Structures are given as structure tokens and as C-alpha cells.
Amino acid sequence: xxxNSVKSxxxxxxxxxxxxxxxxxxxxxxxxxxxxxxxxxxxxKNPDLWYLELVVSGYKVSAGSDGKVAWNQxxxxxxxxxxxxxxxxxxxxxx
Numbered sequence: 818x819x820x821n822s823v824k825s826x827x828x829x830x831x832x833x834x835x836x837x838x839x840x841x842x843x844x845x846x847x848x849x850x851x852x853x854x855x856x857x858x859x860x861x862k863n864p865d866l867w868y869l870e871l872v873v874s875g876y877k878v879s880a881g882s883d884g885k886v887a888w889n890q891x892x893x894x895x896x897x898x899x900x901x902x903x904x905x906x907x908x909x910x911x912x
Contacts, residue, residue, distance in 0.1 A: 827860040834873060 836851040855873030865884035870877070880889035890896035 825860065825862040827858065829856070829858050831856050832871070832873060 832855050834853045834855070836849055836853070838849055853874040855871065857869065857871045859867070859869050861867040865882060868879070868881040870879045872878075876892050878889070878891045881887070886898055886900055888896060888898040
């Protein structure tokens with residue numbers, strides 16, 4: 818199959834992350850009204866070939882997979898790569 822006949826999709830958008838405070842003594846959560854704004858770019862050629870970039874409050878996280886190697890990199894923790902079976906995009910978000 819020729820590469821140009823395979824359809825790809827991409828999405829570009831903005832994110833807003835709201836902050837809250839957790840108090841240990843009473844297990845309560847209080848929103849403090851602060852939020853951080855950022856943006857993202859997501860590109861996917863097929864389930865195994867994807868790239869995601871997210872920038873919020875000066876921090877950048879990028880991740881991708883070519884079907885053989887999945888990798889991620891952040892401005893605060895450096896980069897990490899995993900060889901092995903393909904990792905779908907949804908695995909990047911799982912803890």
C-alpha cells in the first residue's frame with residue numbers, strides 16, 4: 818500500500834487545567850480558582866503510528882510510537898523509550 822493512500826488524522830486544540838487543594842485531615846478538595854492554559858497537537862497515521870505534543874504552563878510533554886518503539890519526553894523528566902509490541906495512544910494516558 819502506498820504511503821500517500823493511507824489516510825491520517827490530526828487534531829489541534831487548547832486545554833485548561835483547573836487547580837484544587839486537597840486537605841489531608843478531612844479528605845476534602847477545595848477549588849482555588851487558579852488554572853493553567855495550554856495547547857496540544859495530536860497526529861495519527863494508523864493505530865501504531867502516532868505523535869502527541871502537549872504544552873501547559875511552560876512544560877512540554879511529547880510522546881510517539883512508530884509501531885516498534887514507543888517513546889515519551891518531558892521538559893521536567895527527560896526522555897524514555899520502550900521497544901516491543903506496538904503501543905496504542907491510549908496507553909500513554911494510562912497510569
